[in-house]
Amino acid sequence: MTGVLEAALRARLDRGGKCLVPYLTGGLGNDWLETVQAAAIAGADAVEIGIPFSDPVMDGPTIQLANDRALAAGVTPQQVFDRLHRADIGVPTVVMTYGNIAYRMGYQRFAASLARSTVAGAILPDIPLEELGPWATAADAEAIETVLLGAPTASDERLARIAQRSRGFVYAVGLLGITGVREQLAASAKVIAKRLKAVTDLPVLVGVGVGTPRQAVEVCEEADGVVVGSAMVQRMLDGAGPDGVAELVAEFRQALDESTNHC
Amino acid sequence: MTGVLEAALRARLDRGGKCLVPYLTGGLGNDWLETVQAAAIAGADAVEIGIPFSDPVMDGPTIQLANDRALAAGVTPQQVFDRLHRADIGVPTVVMTYGNIAYRMGYQRFAASLARSTVAGAILPDIPLEELGPWATAADAEAIETVLLGAPTASDERLARIAQRSRGFVYAVGLLGITGVREQLAASAKVIAKRLKAVTDLPVLVGVGVGTPRQAVEVCEEADGVVVGSAMVQRMLDGAGPDGVAELVAEFRQALDESTNHC
């Protein structure tokens, strides 16, 4: 049974397009939910919503700062859920947070909370394949699509296993490193996309190190789409508001569409 | 052959008196030689003249300070000798300094310098009996009377050997400790005097810790006399000048004379 996240992405791909998933930090600023909505309108195929965590080991300075600010303002996972509950976003959402947030709440309760808030999927980057069991059971029971990451360090065999257990899409880690905008697209980005494409039919989206529309277009020569995090969050931190973020989403959308002659 | 130092002290004792030997720091102030002379006139039987040394381990704060001041003013042993040379003092003098001053100059040259300056004796407190050989040879050759110290820590047998090798007088160390004025005469002072008197015919003078005329009188119940150092040097440091020091010498003289009904 195909989930709503996967369905939305496949729809874009079926139309010959490339998928765009902006990452936005939940609870950062009072207008974060409006920002999510504006991003959807501006052309996101799905929105990844970060639930702030005190010790985000996969994240670079931009997202760390966003986490710290949101936490300092007192944001809790429950508040993020409450605001997402029945919010009209128009595209599927997927939360990204770290294992301990889900573990502390209880995997079942966490999965149920997502479902109640009509969140489609979840990314827990520090719960790798080997540790996935208990969470996957809880998530599957609530039909939450658990997106797994495939990184350049994995063997082909491992990538295949990851892709097989992933739901919604496969998150291809574009480089050896943490989130953050780089000057250049890493050579590893297209390689990992290609390697994952070779072992799965699921959409393969590259994240980490995709910071500009040009880089997005470049990586989509191999990938089905991109996750854009730090560049988006930087706009939020700069106080660009829903419009400022939407503008950036639109730039990515336009570049991707132009590259595929798709509209 | 009795030396001049011993002779002078014996003369006092023969007259039924007690010996008074003030210690004055050579080179301390421009008028130190006048102070020596004034002390002689005021009733000293001999004067002990300290040659400043950088590391006077037998001396307490008063004499240390006197040493430091004199050295800071650039005084050298030679300068002390030069000023003593043919100075008219009227009583025998005995220099007190530490071994290294004599050693550095060469024991023979040092002894000859004393002789040339008509110094009668020498006290080198860190050259004990066991190490005396080379110095004693040089001193004897120049007829310098080497005064040895006898301390409370010595056995009777050791005291006897010390007294036997001593010339001029035997310096009885009045207490376990370094030079300096104490409130009370230490009980050890009379004990050591008595112990030394039992083993020698030489005059036995107590020094170290004899700071007041009363203490001098008290210790002379057993001793043949006293060496008074820190109390005298303190006057020099206070800037009392030849008269001020002479005054103190006179007080000691008077107290001792009264105690023996001697004039």
Place this chain on the structure above:
Amino acid sequence: MAVSAQEKTTHPYGNTSVMGDPSESGRFGEFGGMFVPETLVPACQELDRAFRSAWADPVFRDELYLLFRDYAGRPSPITICENLSAELGCRILLKREDLNHTGSHKINSVLGQALLAKRMGKTRLVAETGAGQHGVATATAAALFDMECIVYMGEVDIRRQELNVFRMKLLGSEVRAAQSGSQTLKDAVNEAMRHWVGAVESTHYCLGSVMGPHPYPWMVREFHRVIGVEASQQCASLLGGAPDVVVACVGGGSNAAGIFSGFVDTEAALVGVEPAGGAALGRAVPGVVHGSHSYLMQDEWGQVLEAHSISAGLDYPGVGPEHAHLAATKRARYEPISDAQVVEAFQLLARTEGIIPALEPAHALGWIMQAKDELAGQTVLLNLSGRGDKDVAQMMEHLA
């Protein structure tokens, strides 16, 4: 060879391994595991394979043994404290890890890890450090093995511990500030992990305690097992057997794991002492952070809390998973101790035995002082995990 003498411990405490090898999935009972970003999973697995092979290789063990002996100064002696024993009414023995090169037990694991990293063909080390002990130890090993080394240290700690920063630089390492979060140890761990994520192919992450993802908790404990192996032999010859009680301070838990491993299969009571302000075991709230499932100081939402202790080396909100297991299975007990009691203990050992302890093991002594009625007449082995030189300036201010 002393190191390999006690190859396997027996496991009389239930069917999960008690200080034996962890399970296939890197677990001690229900604790442990490998909760790291996917990028690091192959690196951890490679490390697991490399460690298993090295640890089974007598050549590797010999090399490490020689480093322990000729470079670090092992075996460390056991000192019987006559004065202290008289004062407290129980017989106190100290395992003198303070006499190791660089002044604490930390050198054991760091030499093991550097030797292993070299064997794996790694050319760089990255490490986290709190007050600087583990950073200095890692920089030391990097100098010895001629490896590049980067040490992350919280910005706040860099300012507090400038001498240790200078030491690491002298040793040829680069010290980088962890500027996020609380800017202390846990953030330095985050930064070191982030660095590792980006440099995993050339770089070994030299973790400072029995924490992190599998195989670290196991591997680091194995490198520190030399403490327990030596101590059990020493106690056998001094006492004719195990002491009644074995006490160690617990930050991440490496020195405690090292000494406990020598006595887990005896009747000895095992006591870990935590700072009251950083008692992950005392609170017993499980979590998954920094690579493993263990106890963790956290708020109701799972946000990690800062630990607070007078001793920087114990200022860590988590604890190694094997200790969680030892606590859960009740093979060891864990006790909190107040800063004030620690300061008392610090002074007592200096005054009675002429040994100025690090503040960390002063926690263990603080507990003995507090529990002396319970301990009356018993023989107590205390792991003196480090010397107090690093803490003297702080104590001078504290006691002024």
Place this chain on the structure above:
Amino acid sequence: MAVSAQEKTTHPYGNTSVMGDPSESGRFGEFGGMFVPETLVPACQELDRAFRSAWADPVFRDELYLLFRDYAGRPSPITICENLSAELGCRILLKREDLNHTGSHKINSVLGQALLAKRMGKTRLVAETGAGQHGVATATAAALFDMECIVYMGEVDIRRQELNVFRMKLLGSEVRAAQSGSQTLKDAVNEAMRHWVGAVESTHYCLGSVMGPHPYPWMVREFHRVIGVEASQQCASLLGGAPDVVVACVGGGSNAAGIFSGFVDTEAALVGVEPAGGAALGRAVPGVVHGSHSYLMQDEWGQVLEAHSISAGLDYPGVGPEHAHLAATKRARYEPISDAQVVEAFQLLARTEGIIPALEPAHALGWIMQAKDELAGQTVLLNLSGRGDKDVAQMMEHLA
């Protein structure tokens, strides 16, 4: 028992004893003796008798041996420095006295003296200290032996070394300021001697090097001979014999005497390294001060000069009489080294081997660096007399 293994050395160098027992009058050749105020002569003689009897008593030696092993952490290892050897072109071995309790060789003599003092029925120790190393070591022994302890330290040094002052207080000792003269080490010696003059019956003067009146130079060397005994056994097993060169820094000369004593009867060249600004042996002007006839920095009138060195532990204008004898008989040579070269050596050892040396033994390494052409291909044993922790703050300022 390791300590007593090499009971007597043979004396192939002339008919005066070379690192054997001194003469009846406490002389090594023409140097030594007992130049002290009469009050102290019986105390020195009593000490001489007590030491002779204790040193001939296997019970005393056993006790000391156990203290060395179980308290101080002996034997200290020898570390072969691969990286440093490659860099300098000669094979360098370090005798690791830095790993001893309290961080230097000083503990050897202090434990011996305290044990002896106790045996003599003394209840108090008095000591001098420069930067504080010997003071801390003495305070340590006093704590262990439950003796009262007073340490004199130059007023200037007290201000410079407040951490060591605090350490001594922690250990239960009283620190008193030497306010006369240059207010540094030599004045602290004066004050300690003065104190001893006044308290000689209850008090042992715990002298910090192979200086002072007989029996100190001999006794202190005998307590440090363990360094040489161990090293010669270690070299025998590592090298199959003695190294080509044995190098040690020389302040008063105790660590050098300790290690030289293990090799004086071999072909090994013995090299003592003095700070250029405190080279008593280099200037070779004899004098009698602080109890013995030896070489001494002094002006033309015999006033003692201040030594100047970057390292407080070598800031002493005199030197032990046995070294004067070894120099005069040419059994050992003594070389000066500049502060700048010492700083280089300090950094080099840290960077190449992960060992931060005390500034004192960095003098010895500085000489090796300077003499490396002469030493090419040779095996050089360096006595690493202490660790550099005490010097890190100073070096941080110096290199800033």
